[in-house]
Amino acid sequence: MLLRHAKTERAEPGQRDRDRKLTKRGRKDAPAIGAYMAHHRLVPDLALVSPAARAQETWALVIPAFVKAPKAVMDERIYNATPAQLIAIIKERRPAKSLLLIGHNPSFHELTNQLIASGDIDLREQLKENLPTSGLVVIDLPIDDWPQLHVHAGRLERFVTPRLLAEATE
Numbered sequence: 491m492l493l494r495h496a497k498t499e500r501a502e503p504g505q506r507d508r509d510r511k512l513t514k515r516g517r518k519d520a521p522a523i524g525a526y527m528a529h530h531r532l533v534p535d536l537a538l539v540s541p542a543a544r545a546q547e548t549w550a551l552v553i554p555a556f557v558k559a560p561k562a563v564m565d566e567r568i569y570n571a572t573p574a575q576l577i578a579i580i581k582e583r584r585p586a587k588s589l590l591l592i593g594h595n596p597s598f599h600e601l602t603n604q605l606i607a608s609g610d611i612d613l614r615e616q617l618k619e620n621l622p623t624s625g626l627v628v629i630d631l632p633i634d635d636w637p638q639l640h641v642h643a644g645r646l647e648r649f650v651t652p653r654l655l656a657e658a659t660e
Contacts, residue, residue: 491527491534491590494598495544496520496551497623508542508569512551519624519652520548524555526650532628534560534590538579540568545592548624552592560590568593573601581637589636595621602627605639609646617649626650 496516501507512520527533533556539549541564553559567579568591576597580589591598599621606614606629617627629644 491532491588491629492598492602492621492627493523493548493552493590493592494595494621494623494625495540495542495548495592496523498544510542510544512544512547516544516548516623517551520551521555522652522655523624523626523650524552526655527552527626528555528557530648532626532648534586534588536560536586536588537562537590537592538565538568539563539591540593541566542569542594545569545594549592570594571597573597573604576601577604577639577641581639586636598627602629604641605629605631605644606646607642607644609644610649613649614646617646622651622653624652 496519497513498510498516499513501510537549537560539545539562549562565579567575571579576591602617602621621627626648628648630647631639631644633639633643
C-alpha cells in the first residue's frame with residue numbers, strides 16, 4: 491500500500507520543506523482514509539513513514555482508526571527518494587506480509603505507475619493522471635518475499651481518495 495501524505499500548507503519563507511504541516515483539510519482527510527483502511531481490513535503489518543512532518547502527522551491521524559496500531563518505522567530514505575530507491579527500500583523489508591509506505595510525490599505517483607500492470611482500467615487511468623494528497627493505492631503483488639519485487643508486477647487492487655469516498659456517499 492502506498493499513501494501520499496495529506497494536504498499540506500505552503501512553505502513559509504525560510505521554512506524547510508520537511509517541516510511543513512497539514513492544513514485543516516489534510517487533518518480531516520487523513521482520518522477518513524484511516525477509517526476506510528480499517529473498515530476494509532487494509533491493516534499493514536508494517537508502516538514505513540517518511541520523516542517529513544506532513545507524513546508523520548498523516549500517519550498519526552490514520553493510526554486511531556485501527557484497533558491495534560501497526561508497527562511503524564520512520565525511514566529517512568523515503569523523503570526525496572526516487573521510485574528505484576523506494577523499490578530498494580521495499581525489497582529489504584522481509585518480515586511484513588502487508589506493507590504501507592507513507593510519503594511524497596512525484597516519486598509515489600511514478601512508483602505506482604511502474605508497479606501496476608493490471609487491474610481496474612478506469613482506476614488505472616485516474617491514477618495515471620495524478621496521485622492526490624491522501625491518495626491510497628493498494629497493489630496486489632504475486633510474490634512470496636519482498637526481494638522478488640519488480641516493475642510491472644502488480645495488480646491495482648484499490649485506488650481511494652477522500653474525494654472518491656465523498657462521491658461514493660452522495
